[in-house]
Amino acid sequence: MLPFRSERARLTALYTGLLVLAGALLTGVVYVLVEESMYSTISMAVTTAVPAQRLERLPSSWQTALPTGVSSAAPASPAPSTGTVVPGEALAITRTLSDAAESAALDRLLTVSVTVFVCYAILSLALAWWTAGRVLRPIAVITETARRLSGENLHERIALDAPPGELKRLADTFDGMLGRMERLVSAQQRFAANAAHELRTPLAVQRAAAEIGLGGDPTPERVARMRSKLIEVADTSERIIEGLLLLAASEQGLKERRRVPVDELARQVVAALDDEAAERGVHITVRTLPLTVDGDPVLLERLLHNLVANAVRHNVPGGRVEVRTGPDIGIEVTNTGPVVPSATVPLLFEPFRRLNERTHAPGEGAGLGLSIVDAVARAHGAEATASANPEGGGLTVRVVFQPTAP
Template identity: 85%
Template sequence: MPFRGERARLTALYTGLLLLAGALLTGVVYVLVQEGLYASISTAVTTAVPAHRLEQLPSARPTAFPTGMPTAAPASPAPASPGPSTGTGVVPREALAITRTLSDAAESAALDRLLTVSVTVFVCYAVLSVALAWWTAGRVLRPIAVITDTARRLSGENLHERIALDGPPGELKRLADTFDGMLGRMERLVSAQQRFAANAAHELRTPLAVQRAAAEIGLAGEPSAERVARMRSKLIEVADTSERIIEGLLLLAASEQGLKERRPVALDDLAQQTAAALADEAADRGVHIAVRALPLTVQGDPVLLERLLHNLVANAVRHNVPRGHVEVRTGPDTGIEVTNTGPVVPPDTVPLLFEPFRRLHERTHTPGEGAGLGLSIVDAVARAHGARATATANAEGGGLTVRVEF
């Protein structure tokens, strides 16, 4: 209903304020005019028609008053005056009566006219106030209507729309800009979730297809013991891959939900332990790990922080070159920094590596290949701890430098 919304309430408020101001102004003007009107008229009449001229006029006598005009009481003979009045002496009673009568009549007529004009103007002012208040309320609420219409139109398919309110800076302009910012974040989140769901479905479908093919081919005909052993090894390998993917997805979801507990965690000790745990794998790949850990303690979840460091160092080891190296550094100024040698990474692809299932190269399904969740888990754990994860392509020697700044 158009007369039951915020616009109607604002119109009523604006109209009430305008009418109150108009009524007060009209009342003050009427009272002020009434207070000084009689004195002004009396002075004007006395100045315009002096008393000695009133005495000379036939109408100055009491019997000459028109019908309906009040007459003064007969006056007793007055003592002789020094001479005709010039306006500075004593004014005869007949002259005073005429002046008072004329002043009263002029005052009454002027006040009646003033009241009539004031009421007429006030009525016109009231009608104009209602129209002006309705138009003003509509102008004030127009941005809210634009925001409401945009919100009604939004769905998963048109999150790219924005309000883009064109107006001067103010509360409603900031509200519209905040809404546009929220739409941008929602669009990025929905797009990321859609890509994540599609990639997760693809990544999980591949191991299932491999398992089915291995079972169908391996069990076709009369399988030999060697064939069964090879199929068993393949199924275990595929199951391990599926388990790593599911574990990574669960860890990513847990990181996105935030922290359930916080306690002091010494990241320098954790970096030493992680490097020691991956030393054998690094040796098999011909990669050297160097740790330069300065004391660094943060408040957080030790399990998630251990997974963050493990993913950083493991990625640095696995995406490396023979006789390459990995350097792990911690400290109050650097946070966590992991640098490795490896393939040259195009700078424009570096930000994409933090998205789930993103890899520098297409997946080859070789043993030990990751699921593409390492850096996305690092980014989620960092954000859960109020930190920021960034990566930079190394100009010399290839590889990446990943920093987590707390």
């Protein structure tokens, strides 16, 4: 970039122009004020310092400097023989002396003012250039950091050491943005790695089943077992892909919003999962207060389904699940179950994260349930949180929505 097209050059030109304009106005005002009052000041000083009776001692050459018409201003009678100067001549000589002194003083003032003004303009230019550099230095630091960043060094921060101000806030905002980008990139990398692992496992099982189970001359019973296994693996792959697509759709935000009665959705979801809960020996309690949210009914139904299904499936025989809704609490699902370490709770919202290692047992989830809940909640401007229950094990998951206008 050319120097004269840089922001520093523009700021320097602006600062210099303002300083030079201020200096020119100050010099002009001083010159005009001095010029207005100088004649009367010099005339009074000359009259006081050189009385009329002393004007006769002035050299005769001053007579030639008298203005035209002085003789007419003098009285008609001849000058006294004593050699004193008549009043008209004294006034003319005083005016001549005052004019000469005024002209010399103004010339000197103008010369000094112009010299000082030129020095002031040069000094202003240098000072403006230095000041612009100091002001723009944080921006240069931010620019260099942004140019240097890539996916491998998103951990770097500007950490601008400067007093509070607009540029300090800009640098801190940039650091905050880098932190969010680092978390997003890390989450995407983990998601891609986990998704590849989760999808590779069913494919490996299908390949092994086809090569081993159907090799040679398989019997009808063997074919039936392999068929059942392949269908089970296909169902698992389908659930994973469906969960990934739903997660991606939730991350993109809402395309349309409608008034959704969440309390009614909660009762419908619980009714749909009653049979599964009964098979596992889990009792579900529903306590709903009216709760209406502006959002997507399909995504909200999936959010509730994942919460209740996780609470039922990750429970113990004879366990309990409590579902509550209300304007103050949002959605709250509490379940008994295995003890969850407090340090593990925040990690459960990450894709493919489970409390225990995957065993590939029938009906085992893909580990996307709470991550989909978190994505749907964020798409609706809500916040999903979880906490380990101090007694009885299990989790309490809450989704708190922003208040909406009635």
